[in-house]
Amino acid sequence: MTTSDRTASRSATAEKGGGKGKGRKGRALFVFLLLFAGLVLLSAIGALLTLFTVQQTEQVLIVRFGEVQREVFTPGLRAKMPLIDNVVTYDKRTLDLDPPPFEVLLTDKKRIAVDAFARYRIVHPKVYYQRIRNETRLRDRFGKNINAALQRVIATVSLDTLLSSQREAIMVEIREEVRKSAESFGVEVIDVRIGRTDLPDDTSQAVFERMRTEREREARELRAQGNESARKIRAQADKEKEIILADATRQSDILRGKGEAARNRLLGRAFSRDPSFFEFNKSLEVYKKSIEGGETTIILSPDNEFFRYFNRSR
Numbered sequence: 001m002t003t004s005d006r007t008a009s010r011s012a013t014a015e016k017g018g019g020k021g022k023g024r025k026g027r028a029l030f031v032f033l034l035l036f037a038g039l040v041l042l043s044a045i046g047a048l049l050t051l052f053t054v055q056q057t058e059q060v061l062i063v064r065f066g067e068v069q070r071e072v073f074t075p076g077l078r079a080k081m082p083l084i085d086n087v088v089t090y091d092k093r094t095l096d097l098d099p100p101p102f103e104v105l106l107t108d109k110k111r112i113a114v115d116a117f118a119r120y121r122i123v124h125p126k127v128y129y130q131r132i133r134n135e136t137r138l139r140d141r142f143g144k145n146i147n148a149a150l151q152r153v154i155a156t157v158s159l160d161t162l163l164s165s166q167r168e169a170i171m172v173e174i175r176e177e178v179r180k181s182a183e184s185f186g187v188e189v190i191d192v193r194i195g196r197t198d199l200p201d202d203t204s205q206a207v208f209e210r211m212r213t214e215r216e217r218e219a220r221e222l223r224a225q226g227n228e229s230a231r232k233i234r235a236q237a238d239k240e241k242e243i244i245l246a247d248a249t250r251q252s253d254i255l256r257g258k259g260e261a262a263r264n265r266l267l268g269r270a271f272s273r274d275p276s277f278f279e280f281n282k283s284l285e286v287y288k289k290s291i292e293g294g295e296t297t298i299i300l301s302p303d304n305e306f307f308r309y310f311n312r313s314r
Contacts, residue, residue, distance in 0.1 A: 127186030
């Protein structure tokens with residue numbers, strides 16, 4: 001082997017050794033990156049399993065194997081034991097509860113259909129979780145309690161009372177009774193209201209007929225009272241009319257009598273002073289009454305005493 005051949009062989013061997021070194025470094029870097037990515041992934045998974053967010057409208061229970069470990073009421077980022085702790089979230093806001101309508105018999109023997117609703121808020125989430133767990137069970141159990149309280153109170157009043165100004169006092173009594181039963185469920189009842197109170201279809205027509213008959217009877221009584229009042233008023237008016245006319249007639253007779261007396265006195269004094277003038281005046285009055293109107297025809301003898309003043313003038 002020549003010197004040049006030995007030099008070429010050593011160069012080839014060196015190149016092979018450098019390539020193997022670079023390969024080992026690349027594999028080590030790949031393994032490092034893979035382990036780093038796995039560590040990051042595990043950290044992210046751990047963070048997702050450990051950390052949770054509480055919103056402002058939420059209240060949270062940390063439950064471990066069915067037991068409540070702690071309650072969280074303030075918003076923010078919180079931590080729990082991964083895999084073994086569960087997060088149960090409840091709403092802080094006011095919630096609605098609308099139990100199904102029911103029928104109740106009132107004291108006046110009238111059956112009505114009552115549709116009520118309630119407003120409540122979860123104030124003790126631990127008690128709520130232990131007694132109810134979810135809203136579906138609350139609507140079933142607490143809704144029955146609300147209907148039972150409504151039925152107990154409403155059954156002691158009549159329909160007129162329920163529709164009168166006493167309705168508010170009845171609702172206060174119902175609300176207080178419902179609040180007492182709500183404490184055992186960990187909720188606070190804010191308000192209970194009756195939305196509708198309708199008569200069932202099978203009794204509404206009978207009640208309507210009864211109301212119409214009652215109103216017709218009242219109308220007949222009012223008309224009879226009106227006719228009686230009108231008769232009394234007319235009788236009183238006729239009586240007052242007769243009294244007024246009698247008084248006016250009496251006054252007129254008195255005045256007429258006084259006038260006639262005064263006239264007679266004047267005529268008597270005039271006759272005593274000048275009898276001839278008095279006879280002449282009386283004759284003029286008789287002439288006037290006899291020929292008044294222009295259609296009177298008088299047939300008398302020319303020398304009749306009736307026209308004595310005419311004959312004298314001639």
